[in-house]
Amino acid sequence: MEPRIAQGEFKAVWADLHLHTVASACAEIEMIPPLIAKKAHELGLGLLAVTDHHTVDNVVAVQRAAAEYDIRVLPGMEVQTREEAHIVCLFADMERALAWQERVYAHLPDERNPEEVFGAQYVVDETGDYVQSNERLLQTSLALSVDEVVQGVRALGGLPIAAHVDRPSFSLLASLGFIPPALPLAAIEVSHRCNVERLLQQHSGLSAWPMVRGGDAHRLEEMRRSLRLQVKARILDELAMALAGAQGRSAVMA
Amino acid sequence: MIVRDIIEPLGLRVAAAQDHVCREIEGGYAADLLSCVMAGARKGDVWVTLQAHPNVIAVAELLGLACVIISEGTEPDAGTVTKAEERGIPVLVAAGTTYQVVSQLVKLGIEAAA
Numbered sequence A: 001m002e003p004r005i006a007q008g009e010f011k012a013v014w015a016d017l018h019l020h021t022v023a024s025a026c027a028e029i030e031m032i033p034p035l036i037a038k039k040a041h042e043l044g045l046g047l048l049a050v051t052d053h054h055t056v057d058n059v060v061a062v063q064r065a066a067a068e069y070d071i072r073v074l075p076g077m078e079v080q081t082r083e084e085a086h087i088v089c090l091f092a093d094m095e096r097a098l099a100w101q102e103r104v105y106a107h108l109p110d111e112r113n114p115e116e117v118f119g120a121q122y123v124v125d126e127t128g129d130y131v132q133s134n135e136r137l138l139q140t141s142l143a144l145s146v147d148e149v150v151q152g153v154r155a156l157g158g159l160p161i162a163a164h165v166d167r168p169s170f171s172l173l174a175s176l177g178f179i180p181p182a183l184p185l186a187a188i189e190v191s192h193r194c195n196v197e198r199l200l201q202q203h204s205g206l207s208a209w210p211m212v213r214g215g216d217a218h219r220l221e222e223m224r225r226s227l228r229l230q231v232k233a234r235i236l237d238e239l240a241m242a243l244a245g246a247q248g249r250s251a252v253m254a
Numbered sequence B: 001m002i003v004r005d006i007i008e009p010l011g012l013r014v015a016a017a018q019d020h021v022c023r024e025i026e027g028g029y030a031a032d033l034l035s036c037v038m039a040g041a042r043k044g045d046v047w048v049t050l051q052a053h054p055n056v057i058a059v060a061e062l063l064g065l066a067c068v069i070i071s072e073g074t075e076p077d078a079g080t081v082t083k084a085e086e087r088g089i090p091v092l093v094a095a096g097t098t099y100q101v102v103s104q105l106v107k108l109g110i111e112a113a114a
Helices: A033-043 A059-067 A094-106 A146-155 A172-176 A196-202 A204-208 A236-244 B004-010 B034-040 B055-063 B078-087 B098-107
Strands: A011-016 A045-053 A072-080 A086-090 A122-124 A130-133 A159-162 A187-190 A211-213 A227-231 A250-253 B013-016 B027-030 B045-049 B067-070 B091-093
Touching: A011 A033, A033 A045, A033 A059, A045 A059, A045 A086, A059 A072, A059 A094, A072 A094, A086 A146, A094 A146, A146 A159, A159 A236, A172 B034, A196 A204, A211 A250, A227 A236, A236 A250, B004 B091, B004 B098, B013 B078, B027 B098, B034 B055, B045 B055, B045 B098, B055 B067, B055 B078, B078 B091
Parallel strands: A011 A045, A045 A072, A159 A187, A187 A211, B027 B045, B045 B067, B067 B091
Antiparallel strands: A011 A227, A072 A086, A086 A159, A122 A130, A227 A250, B013 B091
8 A cells, every 4th residue: 555645835733643532431421523623623733533442433423523623533443452452543544444443343242331330332423412322342352462453453554553551551561561572553652641751761662663642531621732743734644654754754742 | 390290180281382391380370461470470480361462471481480371261372372382481271260270270289479
């Protein structure tokens, strides 16, 4: 797959590439498309990625709501591998995101979400109105290993990012002790409160990958200016180049 | 006690490094977060885990563990088997849960270090 290289001028874009909506059982009810778009606008964000747990149900609704403010939204998903490591997966378009979702659904247990225990998984439209509930149990591990997830996302031209590696649970670093040096991750995400200097002292191997911050917002007040991009367009291939520091593009964490 | 001595009583299947089952077992440890294992397991321990990733072997080698038992019939990843063969660290698969495996190990006299 040839990368799409945009022409024209460089632009500075604030991005947050890890964001939950009401399709995630653990997200607050305020995480609906119009409020997410409004908050992103207030923060001056130009690029978002919607990354609910194991579903892309609300991506298009957020894309539509964000278009009003000229904010671009990449389709994405936060995956939990069988090692209980979370990986943020970003895709160029909905077609590829849906292809990935199909693979993910085939590797989830065929169980119902116990709504009264975990919370509801709401599919909504761009105004935030209820469409339906996703009845599938989404908040559990896939029957796919870290390597299978990373390779599968790469095969679809997507970007796999190890989520919140500084956290004591659901992180690649906690689950696996260290990140396998040859793992083709696009980046490593740390949370906003992470002391990066200390993390790198403890795990020097992490400097092998680009590092980003991710808001991992489950409520509006957790949305952040996480990453400052220098790109020519707000598309996945430009993001990939920015992460790699290629051809004048750059990505600097807040 | 050596690794070979626990295979039959626990009904384990040897998934890798069959030639290295004479390694000495001095104690035991069980956990699935490899970050915890790196901090808590000791040299000579038999380690019981659900994790099947190749990093399991790296951690076992780093700490000088006697062997790894993967519980609940979980198949080790292909890379895990290859690495275990290379490093000579036996990987054993148990049908039972971690709790069942640990209780059988205790019955055989393998106690956790004080």
